[in-house]
Amino acid sequence: MQALLRRLSIMLAIACAAALSAASQSAPYKFDFGGGIGMSGYLGDANNASVFKHPGFTAEAGFRFLPDVRWAVRGVLGVSTLSGNTADMDNVLPQGREYSFSSKLVTLDARVEFNFLPYGIGETYKKLSRWSPYLVVGLGVSLANCDGSNAFAPTIPMGAGIKYKLKPRLNLAVEWTMTKVIGDKVDGRDLHDLSGIKTSFIKNTDWCSRITVGLTYEFGERCETCNYKD
Numbered sequence: 001m002q003a004l005l006r007r008l009s010i011m012l013a014i015a016c017a018a019a020l021s022a023a024s025q026s027a028p029y030k031f032d033f034g035g036g037i038g039m040s041g042y043l044g045d046a047n048n049a050s051v052f053k054h055p056g057f058t059a060e061a062g063f064r065f066l067p068d069v070r071w072a073v074r075g076v077l078g079v080s081t082l083s084g085n086t087a088d089m090d091n092v093l094p095q096g097r098e099y100s101f102s103s104k105l106v107t108l109d110a111r112v113e114f115n116f117l118p119y120g121i122g123e124t125y126k127k128l129s130r131w132s133p134y135l136v137v138g139l140g141v142s143l144a145n146c147d148g149s150n151a152f153a154p155t156i157p158m159g160a161g162i163k164y165k166l167k168p169r170l171n172l173a174v175e176w177t178m179t180k181v182i183g184d185k186v187d188g189r190d191l192h193d194l195s196g197i198k199t200s201f202i203k204n205t206d207w208c209s210r211i212t213v214g215l216t217y218e219f220g221e222r223c224e225t226c227n228y229k230d
Contacts, residue, residue, distance in 0.1 A: 025118060025126065027066040029169065029218035035061040036173070036214025043207040046084030046099055046187045051178075051209040056081035058210045064113075066218070069120050069128060072113040074136075076157075080105045080208055084187055101188045103146035105208055107179060109157045111138030121168050131164040142181055142208075146188030153183025169218040174211075181206040 040058035041051040060078035067073070085100040113136045117129035140155040159177030166172050186206040 025069050026222055027069050027120060027218075028122065028222055030066055030220035030222050032064045032066065032169075032171065032216040032218040033062065034171070034214055034216030035059065036175070036212035038210060038212035040080035040082060040105075041209040042082040042084050042186065043209065044084065044187050045184070045206075046086050046101060051207070054083040054085070056083060058212060060210075060212060060214070062214075062216070064216065069118040070115050072115075074109075074111045074113055074138075076107070076109045076111060076140075078107045078109070078210065080107075080210060082186060082208060099187075101146055103144055103186060103188060105181075105186060106143045106145075107140055107155055107157070107208070108142075109138045109140030109155065109179075111136050111157060115163075119163065119165070121165050131162065133160065133162045135160050136175070136177065140179075142179075142183075142186075144181070144183075144186045144188075146185070149185075149188060151183060151185035153181050153185065155182065156180040171216045171218070173214050173216070175214065176211050177209070179208040179210070181208060 037057075037059045039052065040056040042054065042056070043051045047053055058078060058080040060076055062074050062076040064072045064074045081102070082105055083100070083102040086098050113134050115132040115134045117132035118127060119132040119134075120126070120128035121130055122128045137158045138156070140157060142153050142155045144151045144153070157177050157179040159175060161173050161175030163171055163173040184206055186208065
């Protein structure tokens, strides 16, 4: 996952450089809102193989500010069900101990999105694209609930997706995100206690993955040419 973080950071840096070198073009609407549903997954001390070995359900609601056709700033409130079982792992805990859990993770993120293509519908001369792949990265907070125990932790969501304009105001998007939880209680406890091996707080392995399909609706029409008359 550290390698994934480095790759996404490099891609985002390249995207930023490309965007800064291009002229900014305003989006026709200032905002959008909507939601999505999909499948969640957990990767951590109780599952270090496949992120979707124990698939769960996820749902989210979001609000975007659209400064131009390349960039967006988005707030996302999401909830995901997660589970794992050490019995599925190749690693064996001391004394053959096993651990399984089911938890709910609520996240609140602030994200920045970059569209690789000038996303929108408009006159031909604007050279807008009705679809675009995009990258997303941000910061947030999370609340994990497992067996009646709650744990707060900061998060770093990052991912990629593709969006398509069904209509001038209606957007369809498929998105995959990996959220790094900077804490080790998504699975209910610090499982290194079971193995007897202590690790650094920074090196914990709790991640939440989400694949979602969502719809958003744009509003707040932007006045591109305003003529003031006294």
